[in-house]
Amino acid sequence: MSWVKWETILLPHEEGGLNITSLKCKNLALLCKWWWRFKTETNTLWVSVIRSIYGSNGGLVFGNGPARNPSASLWSFICDAGKHVDGLGIPFSSSFTRAIGNGADTMFWDDTWIGNVCFKERFNRLFRLSLDKAATVQEMVHNSNGGLPVGCSWAREPTGRTATELQELRGLIQPIKLVSEKQDGW
Template sequence: MNLSKCSNWFDVIDSFTKCLSSWKSKCLSIGGRLTLTKTVLGSLPLYYFSIFRAPIKVFNKLESIRSRFFWGIKDGVKGISWVKWNKVCANINVGGLGIGSIRVGLLGKWKWRFLNEPNALWCRVIKVLHGDNGGFGVSSKRVDPWHKSGCIMKDKFPRLYALELEILCLFKDRWIHTSGIWSCNWNWRSAPRGRTLDEVSTLMSLIRDMSLDPNAPDRWQWGLHNSRKFSVRALSALIQNSLNGPLSRGINFRWNN
């Protein structure tokens, strides 16, 4: 089944429609409708969204169903939404009701595991079926974790990168530990000169006081959170903030009149 087609998401849309039907909305208070809206988001689509990438039209349709149910709008009737839906979905601390966006970023969990479990059986199967990148694309960047700036060496020092004979070398190949002393082991096609010397000076100022653990394996880090660890919750918050943007509560704004 090709789930890039909207028609193949009918089961999910139908489940939403049945659970968030207009007759139920008439029997519930706004608090009850809010609770049911959150519950449906937290249960029905999780299996599908954690495995498949849904088309944008499917997201829009599901959001429309949730919005109409929350505001108590009957099927086939053009009702009134008193507040923009992105404001309703926004976090409570910025004036929303914390419903959250359907785009919860569940596929990110699998991409993170794909990067950190390269020898797992499921990961090897995915590589056979979809190639070395697993079909996730190449949007992620592997950064050098030895410095708090998380800089990418070839981008920060392009002139030195151009001189390097082995462009796929690791940092540990150039910053080596011998007889208790850390030293450089450059492999340049020619000696740096001119403005390239400035890059050498900057690089040395970064690594002069650094020491690498030769027994520590390279690992991926999540650069969008202080803990450097990936979580679906943190990614969902980033997605919601990106979609909804900063909101203003306004003057004397109340959800329950």
């Protein structure tokens, strides 16, 4: 019997290997595909079940596992797959971005729809002041003519750093044009 290193077997034919793909990488890719399915198949029964057990984000935000015993659940392995890929230097869990159509299915503060960070994290002071934490993009941007979000109401008037954040937020929202006939997507 001849012994060969596994790393050599994984190499392409041109480099002396057998061109066998890494099972670990294939498994991670298949587990991470569930993240995409969870985001895009919102009206399916299995997504409703996951949301009823683990919350509206299914435990997928930032690759965190579910609140229950994480070692006892297959879904926790799916949640951890995103964290593992993030650990490899690939920004997987933050790579999901909403494509805005009419803005009705995209959460203004919670979903990533401009840039690569959600507004809740990027403008955390404004988020804490906002009384509309569960508002959609449509509710906040509709008829705003690119200015201050119309539906936005504050616990107190933004001043200081929060006023600076508000100016930056206005600059990001200004070019947004909602298309009433088009649904939001990922």
